[in-house]
Amino acid sequence: MKKITNAVKEGKILVSDGAWGTFLQQKGLKPGESPELWNLTHRDEVKSIAKSYINAGADIIETNSFGGSTFKLNHFGLQDKTCELSKAAAEISREAAGDKIVMASAGPTGKFLMMGDITEDELYESFKLQTQGFVNGGADAVIIETFYDLGEAEQAIKAVKENSDLEIICSFTFENRSGQFKTMMGTSPAEAAKAALDFGADIVGTNCGFGFVPMVEIINQIRSVVDIPILVQANAGLPELDGQNIVYPETPKFVANVVPDLITAGANIIGGCCGTTPDHIKAIVKKVRSIKG
């Protein structure tokens, strides 16, 4: 069941959730602690984050599993719990979501295939364990997000596809160092989207980055090469220092005002990344409803 794709086919614009990391910190996650371990030790706190986005009106929520690859968990000595932590992450969001969609998060490993840091088989195995956990925990979809390396994306998509029926979203992060949008590996939005489609993704997307406005052009470029649904989850701008506090400049109102342009460019699923809050999601939902009724 491809819930997201089906809803998009019906002409709907879906809203996904906002940031999790800062939220976890507010709830007491300490530097050096594994966020994913909280799925076992602080279930209620994690669930309350998921719930806050459901209450904000999101159609889709993610899971607390971005750093849940075997390689990231290895740092905390939790590598043997890859599947268990992924399952717990999906269960928590499932409980919070009710009939809304749970899109399980899988971030990159941080290792480079081209440097021989890691093999394709090792990557596949890690994403396979995560996928099995997501399935057992009741997720509807997997979002492979903040990716930059096509080789790693290929293994991740392959692992999800061969081990589940979950809907697959593949979302890349682009930077702009030379007047052109490229991943850190030098891949353009069009090249990345085409590759993700070839690997078997149901939905392509872009997340993180440096604010909502630049995403309009990135979506334009992706839309020029693919017909499948497009997801966008942008940062609330680039972080700034306000006294001792780090703040993101883009307010819920600012973000909501970019929504029409994102939709015109071809976005079908809109949400937030770093610096976005339930208030941002609430504002996006309101704007989407005002457009789509």
Next chain:
Amino acid sequence: MNEILEKISYCIERGKSDKHAKFPPDLKDQDGVVEYTQAALDNGISAQSVLNDGMMPGMNKIGIRFRNGEIYVPDVLIAAKAMKAGMQLIKPFFQSGEAKHKGKIVLGTVAGDLHDIGKNLVAMVMEGGGWEVVDIGVDANAQKFIEAIENNDAKVVGLSALLTTTMNNMEAITKEIKSKFPEVTVVIGGAPVTEKFSNSIGSDFYSADPQGALDFLNEKLEI
């Protein structure tokens, strides 16, 4: 410049590590950094000159082109890998003291942060600039930095952070380092870090790219 040293520089820039390396395709079956480094040593060129006049110019070009957005992460990785292959041959001369690095820098990603790609790129460019890098890895707290400074008698430290949630840890670490070793230079970097932030936490320098940090430290060394 000597022709062999020029070849070393060119092969590093192109990421050609040795004769058998398949990359880059247009240099297939041709000698690479390893062969030219050996040839340089066989021809009586000092290890110091191999580093200073062969390897460093090659990596310098890479650092500048990366800063300008002309090339991307894979190009830096592959160049650094090629340089590393050649470094193996001249390492013994550094161990014996016959050849010397410019200085030592302790590099680490701060507590709570597991991201090491940026830090590793800085390490590659610093090594390419003739510095010895003491890499203390990710999730490093103040104690770990201080121990590394002590054990290596380092005069320079580099802190990296990718997350807004962890960049705040740079302040406490910088302050602890400065209170214990006022003479140690602290440089910081990472996606969310800015010059304003750097100034506010009392670090000595911020660079948006690896080459900027290298240039700053090289200049400081000459003063």
